[in-house]
Amino acid sequence: MPHKTDHLAKKLGTFMQLSEQETECLAALQRSAISLKAGKELVHEGQTGHLAYILQSGWVCSFKLLPDGGRQIIAFPLPGDCVGLRSVLLRTSDHSFSALTDVVVSSVEASRMMEVFNEFPRLGAAILWAASRDEAMVVEHLVSIGRRTAIERTAHFFLELSERLRLVGLADDKEFACPLNQYVLADALGLSAIHVNRVLRQLRERKLLTLKERMVTVHDMRKLKALAGFQEQ
Amino acid sequence: MPHKTDHLAKKLGTFMQLSEQETECLAALQRSAISLKAGKELVHEGQTGHLAYILQSGWVCSFKLLPDGGRQIIAFPLPGDCVGLRSVLLRTSDHSFSALTDVVVSSVEASRMMEVFNEFPRLGAAILWAASRDEAMVVEHLVSIGRRTAIERTAHFFLELSERLRLVGLADDKEFACPLNQYVLADALGLSAIHVNRVLRQLRERKLLTLKERMVTVHDMRKLKALAGFQEQ
DNA sequence: CGACGCTTTGACACAACTCAACAACCGTGG
DNA sequence: CCACGGTTGTTGAGTTGTGTCAAAGCGTCG
Numbered sequence: 001m002p003h004k005t006d007h008l009a010k011k012l013g014t015f016m017q018l019s020e021q022e023t024e025c026l027a028a029l030q031r032s033a034i035s036l037k038a039g040k041e042l043v044h045e046g047q048t049g050h051l052a053y054i055l056q057s058g059w060v061c062s063f064k065l066l067p068d069g070g071r072q073i074i075a076f077p078l079p080g081d082c083v084g085l086r087s088v089l090l091r092t093s094d095h096s097f098s099a100l101t102d103v104v105v106s107s108v109e110a111s112r113m114m115e116v117f118n119e120f121p122r123l124g125a126a127i128l129w130a131a132s133r134d135e136a137m138v139v140e141h142l143v144s145i146g147r148r149t150a151i152e153r154t155a156h157f158f159l160e161l162s163e164r165l166r167l168v169g170l171a172d173d174k175e176f177a178c179p180l181n182q183y184v185l186a187d188a189l190g191l192s193a194i195h196v197n198r199v200l201r202q203l204r205e206r207k208l209l210t211l212k213e214r215m216v217t218v219h220d221m222r223k224l225k226a227l228a229g230f231q232e233q
Numbered sequence: 234m235p236h237k238t239d240h241l242a243k244k245l246g247t248f249m250q251l252s253e254q255e256t257e258c259l260a261a262l263q264r265s266a267i268s269l270k271a272g273k274e275l276v277h278e279g280q281t282g283h284l285a286y287i288l289q290s291g292w293v294c295s296f297k298l299l300p301d302g303g304r305q306i307i308a309f310p311l312p313g314d315c316v317g318l319r320s321v322l323l324r325t326s327d328h329s330f331s332a333l334t335d336v337v338v339s340s341v342e343a344s345r346m347m348e349v350f351n352e353f354p355r356l357g358a359a360i361l362w363a364a365s366r367d368e369a370m371v372v373e374h375l376v377s378i379g380r381r382t383a384i385e386r387t388a389h390f391f392l393e394l395s396e397r398l399r400l401v402g403l404a405d406d407k408e409f410a411c412p413l414n415q416y417v418l419a420d421a422l423g424l425s426a427i428h429v430n431r432v433l434r435q436l437r438e439r440k441l442l443t444l445k446e447r448m449v450t451v452h453d454m455r456k457l458k459a460l461a462g463f464q465e466q
Numbered sequence: 467c468g469a470c471g472c473t474t475t476g477a478c479a480c481a482a483c484t485c486a487a488c489a490a491c492c493g494t495g496g
Numbered sequence: 497c498c499a500c501g502g503t504t505g506t507t508g509a510g511t512t513g514t515g516t517c518a519a520a521g522c523g524t525c526g
Contacts, residue, residue, distance in 0.1 A: 425484080
């Protein structure tokens with residue numbers, strides 16, 4: 001699909017110059033296009049994972065369920081991100097994925113992925129780099145939940161989301177579309193949905209940030225970053 | 234060092250059969266042996282990371298500091314685990330490491346690591362697998378802090394630690410040595426040190442687990458797993 | 467129109483934090 | 497030898513942040 005942006009190639013390209021063969025290999029990996037309706041699940045926890053997915057468009061979240069029915073959202077992959085890559089390597093999936101909007105993904109078989117590692121070692125390193133980058137985000141998330149208050153954590157979350165979206169051209173300086181409702185935010189931030197509501201009200205009343213009609217608007221970036229203890233990298 | 238266990242080779246060996254050359258390559262990576270005193274730091278956050286380390290013996294923790302002085306411990310790497318591998322790939326270190334006891338590590342240069350990926354693509358995949366396994370632990374940690382109560386979280390932490398230590402032969406069914414004090418536990422579990430003390434008291438009074446004189450003793454594994462919602466993999 | 471998904475608000479309960487003090491243990495140096 | 501400070505663990509009292517329960521408002525869509 002030469003007429004479409006290859007988000008994955010763009011991302012890996014920031015790590016190293018890609019050769020023509022490598023670019024073609026990535027394109028080939030993403031030939032398939034599977035559409036999923038909002039609410040559909042991609043992988044079930046515990047299920048053996050033969051497939052990884054590359055997100056092309058839409059919003060998904062990865063999460064784990066607890067025995068008591070609680071849910072913790074781990075991450076919100078964006079277009080160009082790999083989903084379920086770890087399942088392929090560990091040979092057993094350890095979390096589930098849920099489509100939050102209608103999405104398009106490409107699926108990649110585990111065996112094909114291993115072939116790529118053998119055939120294009122540099123691509124393997126680049127994919128490892130991307131995986132490391134994702135893990136760094138999970139770590140930041142862990143720090144947020146472990147050591148930041150609800151409002152700091154929420155502010156930090158939106159700041160990080162804003163930066164990631166800007167990198168793929170889905171956000172401008174002041175605002176971006178964000179289809180996450182308060183229940184989803186709660187499961188991501190380790191809070192109750194009701195408390196998320198209270199925190200959002202505080203952010204609104206302090207004139208820092210507003211979430212309204214699936215749209216996030218940042219009113220005062222400087223103060224918001226100060227509140228969140230947000231570090232640019 | 235043929236007279237010493239190669240923890241790293243043992244670990245990667247559970248992922249795939251290693252050839253003689255691959256085993257030798259791993260051994261060569263670990264020829265250097267650097268001793269560090271308890272309390273020393275391995276990598277500073279923000280510092281450019283040219284070196285990764287492979288832990289040979291002792292206890293370390295990886296952590297991030299917050300602007301307000303708070304600390305969140307991310308993980309406790311055990312012998313055979315790589316430390317700072319992500320710094321090498323991201324080319325900028327994103328957390329720090331601290332030696333909790335006297336430790337021995339081997340250092341590996343970033344460039345050497347990349348050579349290995351090119352020369353032994355299968356080793357690259359195995360290292361990616363190990364990194365994925367570590368990330369799965371971080372994810373489990375995230376779930377704990379986000380969605381488990383203090384006592385569930387603490388119980389879960391010790392159960393996971395126990396399993397990991399048993400894999401490398403450093404724990405038996407009932408007990409294991411654990412040099413972590415209550416301040417360190419607090420920073421790992423996202424609690425205050427004082428609350429850790431209260432939680433440990435509860436675990437003791439319920440006759441589930443005791444931490445005394447740097448030794449963890451499990452009194453009732455079944456009940457402890459039930460409390461923690463602990464899933465074997 | 468009613469049903470449903472999502473948001474908002476209030477009252478109350480409880481988990482976890484903070485502050486303050488003390489106890490036990492260690493190695494060190496007078 | 498004992499006094500000493502430093503580190504770690506223990507406990508109580510009071511505060512605060514966040515969760516729970518209950519109810520109502522508001523769009524949208526069938």
